[in-house]
Amino acid sequence: MIPSDVFRDLPVLTDDRLRLVPLAEEHFDGVRRMLDDPVGRRLTGTHHTFTDDEVRRHLATRADHHDRADWAITEAATGAFLGEAVLHELDAPNxxxxxxxxLLGPEVFSRGYGTAATRLVLNYAFDVAGLHRVGLEVFDFNVRAQRVYEKCGFVREGIYRSALYWDGIWHDVIAMGIIASDPRPA
Ligand SMILES: CC(C)(COP(=O)(O)OP(=O)(O)OC[C@H]1O[C@@H](n2cnc3c(N)ncnc32)[C@H](O)[C@@H]1OP(=O)(O)O)[C@@H](O)C(=O)NCCC(=O)NCCS
Known part of the structure; x- marks a missing residue:
């Protein structure tokens, strides 16, 4: 059994290019840009338009939520904000x-950042936090994200038919998951 506050004292996760640090108020400018990017909004199915107040409140309260882990993905060399990675919806008994x-926007897509950040988070989730399973949902048209998740060891588990309505079209949502004993290709 893992504790319901397993993400208290969130560590910094690093590799040679990235530094994942706890998401906080200092990341406002980057998060604001990310949330406003039309390509990213479609790929994440974001219908809601966030106000500055909502974003600031979200960032200011991250450290109080020990049942989820919100990281800012930053460039190790410069500290530049590249995006966010989140473990959420903790089901501690299971x-x-x-x-x-x-990621921030198309200018930083397809440079390997998403794959590297996901590997760091999965290693933390299974090897440090002691999770048994991590799941996610991805839209049928988001083939880049699907490729990244498969590269990191996620397995396609099913489809929610017509679960996203975007620009007048219904899209399927693909469920993917990885469990602690699955291979995590490097
Ligand atoms: C999804 C996301 C995190 C991926 O991170 P990334 O840094 O762009 O991706 P990477 O560079 O690590 O890897 C991209 C992979 O997808 C492949 N790819 C890119 N575009 C592709 C396309 N149109 N079709 C198929 N594969 C594609 C790349 O070739 C690469 O695979 P490879 O290493 O085998 O060549 C990032 O693009 C992003 O933030 N997108 C917007 C938000 C989003 O979609 N979030 C996920 C919601 S479920």
Whole structure:
């Protein structure tokens, strides 16, 4: 059994290019840009338009929520904000959480950041936090994200038919998951 506050004292996660640090108020400018990017909004199915107050409140309260882990993905060399990665929807008795990731915008897509950040988070989730399972949902048209998740060891588990309505079209949502004993290709 893992504790319901398993994400208290969230560690910094690093590799040679990235530094994932607890998401906080200092990341406002980057998060604001990310939330306003039309490409990212479609890929994440974000219908809601967040006000500055909502964003600031969200960032200011991250450290108070020990049942989820919100990281800012930053460039190790410069500290530049590249996006966010989140473990959320913790189900402690079943040692399960959900995962989502979003990079700043198309200018930083397809440079390997998403794959590297996801690997760091999964290593933390299974090897440090002791989770048994991490699940996620991804839209049928988001083939880049699906590729990244598969590269990191997520397995396609099913489809929610017509679960996203975007620009007048219904889209399927693909459920993916990885469990602690699954291979995590490097
Ligand atoms: C999804 C996301 C996190 C991926 O991170 P990334 O840094 O862009 O992706 P990476 O560079 O690590 O890897 C991209 C992979 O997808 C592949 N890819 C890119 N575009 C593709 C396309 N149109 N079709 C198929 N594969 C594609 C790349 O070739 C690469 O795979 P490879 O290493 O085997 O060549 C990032 O693009 C993002 O934040 N997108 C917007 C928000 C989003 O979609 N979030 C996920 C919601 S579920």
């Amino acid at each position: 040692a399960t959480a959900g995962y989502r990731i979003s």
